[in-house]
Amino acid sequence: MAELGADRAMNQKLFSRAIERLPVPSSVLRRISRLLADPETSANTIAEVLKLDPALSGKVLRLANSAYIGIPRTVSSLPHAVVLLGMKRIHGIVLTSELLKPFHHSTSLPFSMDRFRRHAVTVAFIAESIGRHLQRYDALNEHELFSGALLHDIGKLLAGAVDPDAVSEIHKRSRKLTIPFYRAESDEFSHTFLGLQLAQRWQFPTELSACIRGHHTAACFPELHRMVSIIHIADIMAHLLGYALYPDEKTPAIDDAALSAVQLPVERLRVIAEDILKQQEQIGSLLDIFDGER
Numbered sequence: 001m002a003e004l005g006a007d008r009a010m011n012q013k014l015f016s017r018a019i020e021r022l023p024v025p026s027s028v029l030r031r032i033s034r035l036l037a038d039p040e041t042s043a044n045t046i047a048e049v050l051k052l053d054p055a056l057s058g059k060v061l062r063l064a065n066s067a068y069i070g071i072p073r074t075v076s077s078l079p080h081a082v083v084l085l086g087m088k089r090i091h092g093i094v095l096t097s098e099l100l101k102p103f104h105h106s107t108s109l110p111f112s113m114d115r116f117r118r119h120a121v122t123v124a125f126i127a128e129s130i131g132r133h134l135q136r137y138d139a140l141n142e143h144e145l146f147s148g149a150l151l152h153d154i155g156k157l158l159a160g161a162v163d164p165d166a167v168s169e170i171h172k173r174s175r176k177l178t179i180p181f182y183r184a185e186s187d188e189f190s191h192t193f194l195g196l197q198l199a200q201r202w203q204f205p206t207e208l209s210a211c212i213r214g215h216h217t218a219a220c221f222p223e224l225h226r227m228v229s230i231i232h233i234a235d236i237m238a239h240l241l242g243y244a245l246y247p248d249e250k251t252p253a254i255d256d257a258a259l260s261a262v263q264l265p266v267e268r269l270r271v272i273a274e275d276i277l278k279q280q281e282q283i284g285s286l287l288d289i290f291d292g293e294r
């Protein structure tokens with residue numbers, strides 16, 4: 001027992017140090033976050049800030065001209081690209097792009113970074129689609145869902161980079177016991193808890209933090225139950241479509257309370273899933289943004 005206690009203390013130190021060592025949000029991202037808090041902010045203003053990061057501006061323009069948006073005309077102005085993509089979606093893209101950067105070249109990750117990115121982007125597409133299908137969708141919008149979905153499993157990256165052996169052990173245990181990955185984790189080092197610590201360090205808004213902490217236990221977030229429930233359902237749908245982190249991963253069970261919070265018939269969810277399978281080109285365009293070339 002004493003040894004186990006010492007191990008845990010060491011792990012906590014390792015994770016705390018790793019979180020401290022991660023870069024803080026760039027000045028571009030901080031400025032975009034501040035600007036978005038003001039409802040009067042225009043696409044022009046966001047474009048002006050984006051221009052300060054030429055590599056990122058290039059990617060945003062590329063995305064606006066890709067199958068992701070799918071319009072026949074060429075988009076050459078950054079403000080136009082911001083309007084097309086949406087300001088909050090741009091924020092989600094910048095945030096995710098920055099958060100993934102330190103992990104792109106991590107050679108020790110015990111899972112495929114490609115699969116990680118594809119899972120995140122597929123969940124984002126599904127979550128947005130659920131948002132669009134909901135009528136009287138008042139308290140949040142699709143673009144906030146998009147950021148929450150992209151980042152929901154960010155704690156797995158941190159766990160994989162800091163303690164790859166422990167993550168491999170969790171994966172092995174989940175396979176042996178035929179339980180979902182999250183149920184094979186210990187509470188104190190779960191990916192949702194580690195993700196929350198990261199969210200706190202980066203001062204994420206409450207909604208994003210709730211998506212990260214609560215996507216496997218949506219009922220714990222009554223005030224944001226609908227949003228977290230959408231991420232919960234989108235995550236499970238991505239598993240069912242074959243886009244889990246591990247190819248042999250056990251799909252988590254769907255929470256009935258989350259289903260009733262979202263209030264979409266299962267038949268509608270099936271239609272959404274079929275649409276997602278047809279959107280592989282759009283998903284590929286968004287994946288290019290997070291491909292680690294920067």
Ligand SMILES: [Fe+2]
Nearest residue numbers: 152153182215
């Ligand atoms: Fe998760």
Ligand SMILES: [Fe+2]
Nearest residue numbers: 119152153235
């Ligand atoms: Fe997930």
